[in-house]
Amino acid sequence: MVRLAGTPSADSVGDWTRNAAMRGLDRLVVVLVMLTIALVGLTLLARAQPVDPSATCAVQQALVKVQDGADPAVVIGRHGGVIVETIAGINVQVVDIPAAMFDQALVDLQADPDVVFAEANGTMSTPEQPAGQTGAPCTPAPPAPPQAPSGLPALPSVPGR
Secondary structure, three states, X not given: OOOOOOOOOHHHHHHHHHHHHHHHHHXXXXXXXXXXXXXXXXXXXXXXXXXXXXXXXXEEEEEEEEOOOOOHHHHHHOOOOEEEEEEOOOOEEEEEEEHHHHHHHHHHHHHOOOEEEEEEOOOOOOOOOOOOOOOOOOOOOOOOOOOOXXXXXXXXXXXXX
16 A cells, blocks of 8 residues: 555554544543542531531520539530530539520420520620719718717718818
């Protein structure tokens, strides 16, 4: 068979087509591997981030005391709460509970046999007071009369001074 210079043979054309198909398949495999690595990495990253309920939703606080021998984190956790503080000496837990489930969680905690008591951690505030006034409005107590040193008579107080 005679072949003109510069024209490809049938074998080389078949090789070129086969090589092009392999290059396309190689690229597809590389893209799929990279996509898989990215998805696995994102999944691990999402699981590694601690969930802080206060950062994602409004919370309310409760005071909870658990029975001796019960693990407070387990008892409170099964009702959706997160311990934020323990009041030393009385072993009462200050607990954050998402506001949307607070009422039901409080009822469930109160019914839990591992819980001694559970109640809302209330805060108090007073209505706004006029400037310069502190405490509850009241009539000030009259000043105490001056005391004389022992053995001497007291000096009379003069009204209006």
